[in-house]
Amino acid sequence: MRRQRRFPPSLTARTDLTPTLESVVAEVRSHHPDADAGLLERAHAEASVWHAGQRRRSGDPYLTHCLAVAAIVAEARMPPSVVCAALLHDVEDTACPPQRIADQLGHEVADLIAAVRTAEVSAYPRAGRGTTLASDADGPSWETAVLAIRLADRLHNMRTIAFVAQTKQLLKARETLDVFAPAASAAGLEAVGRELEDLASAVLRPAASSYAVTGRLLAVLTLLLPSRQRARWQEEWTADLATLTTRRARTRFTLHVLFGAPRLSITLRRPFRRERR
Template identity: 40%
Template sequence: MDLARVRAAPAAVVQRITRTPEAAPESHSIEDVVAEARRHRPSLNVGLIERAHEVAATAHEGQLRASGEPYITHPLQVAYYLAELQMDAETLAAGLLHDVPEDTDMALVDIEKRFGREVTRLVDGVTKLSKFGSARTMEEQQAENIRKMFMAMAEDVRVVVIKLADRLHNMRTLEYLPPDKQARIARQSIEIYAPLAHRLGMWQIKWELEDLSFKVLEPETYRKLAGMLADRRKERESFINKSIGILRKELAKVGIEAEISGRPKHLYSIYKKMERKGAEFNEIYDLHAIRLLVRDVKDCYAALGVVHSLWRPVPGQFDDYIAMPKANMYQSLHTAVIGPDAKPLEVQIRTHHMHEVSEAGIAAHWRYKEGTRGDRRYDEKLAWVRQLIDWQREVVDATEFVEGLKLDLFQDQVFVFT
């Protein structure tokens, strides 16, 4: 397949949630889910989560996933991701129950009797429509389901957080499905769910969905790039460690406390840059990249001064997303320099709070909104969804809705696999 640019228009999750596409399968128990949830929310309603698990385990009893594992392993993993995202008990309960109405005999009305309206509304938001006319194609059915999810998301953003966690685990276990189904799910993930995660600022989920989809849709190119990265892993790690050591020493001299780390590389992102810039693998500036987390905005700019005093900046490679945040709430300073041994080095600088938002995006802003009068950025972010829904209410055909959605999600560039 070729990656083709079809349209151009004017113009963050805790890091542990994501992993490489080659990582070993995960398995978490309800005890793991509760422990992770309480680590972030000590006063969490554990009873609600445990009851949801008990009901889901009973409802899914005897069902197996394509991998041969008990079906309950999937909702448990979804709930664990939600716990990592520091979501509330109602969201975790809905994550555990999200497939019950669709795949078992238990109806939504039964869930409402046991768990109340809030949990039921979240479950309903991620549940696929069950009744379609016989003439409906698979594409039309999928479009209707996506449209339904967006309608629910406009009312409660937790719906899409659950759906992204669900999609992430399904993508991580995609290998057990037939090749044609793998391709269909991967294409939908890279065309809808990855850009949706991007639009909502959930960078870590975006990057992993892209890499997992890329691995399925472009296996040869994926393997080639992965091999190139692996071949230079030791060299890259040595260079990063050397750069961090030099920078840490200079920051200490001026009293800046910083957490410095190498930044993981994402194959699909590298591929897009090579395509967009017509560049070779070795010419991509952020093959070597580090991230600085500092105390406040003042330290961000002070640290930038230290970086530029150490190494020569690359012209045209500086972006100030603190003064001018991206539309998806992302804030950071980006610069590229000629680092040690005359090798290019990308440096990102932001506060710890900015980093949390860059990883969790809308989920982080939803947490801040809890118990407060509101979060302006959260409301602005959801305003985009509501405007999209209002605009599309006149579109009768769900497939047209999804095509319009794709164009709206890709504000900068749209790439599709053909």
């Protein structure tokens, strides 16, 4: 027990940080009690089919990204149709026939997906900080729903940016700081805006070279973990790393993770062993 105190809280706080369909449905129903779970289940099934076999740069199944984006949108109190579109926001990059989504989930979901592909976040007005994404009495406007999905997609990509080449990291971070973070704040998503700003600033800060090296090492360490959970632990470690302002602190943190990752890997796999008994 004493040894566990040597490691950062993120190593022992939770054993499964990956959003699941069940957790997304629960989040939606906490804000929309009459939400049709069947609609969300069908959207998840479609995402599972069309993204089958696809992997992110982290090695995680692509479906983990779809679920993460949907979870962020659900936390923003978006209605079920918007969460469904979030689950399928990248389906147009697959072999899925355009009409299939409309047939299976309705034209609203299909049209939202199409709109997300062409939306320009920079065109979103910077005024109106008094309204939030969930403040409309009749639900979010079309533009607000589309923006919510775009922001959620960018937020999850920024959480896992350590797996991207450094040149692209800098470009994405600058765009996030200049465009996405202000749009989130203006729309009333203050927490999302702050996290986007923090993640982007961590990449762009003067010590970015040291930070990038440490981030890449953490990315490599996640390969020790079960593939389904790598992205979420990378997010946790990256968020913790972003709060450290000195090279010495980052080095100590990395050493803690380095020695704790093997134990964490065993802990994460242990429940599956018990199920097979």
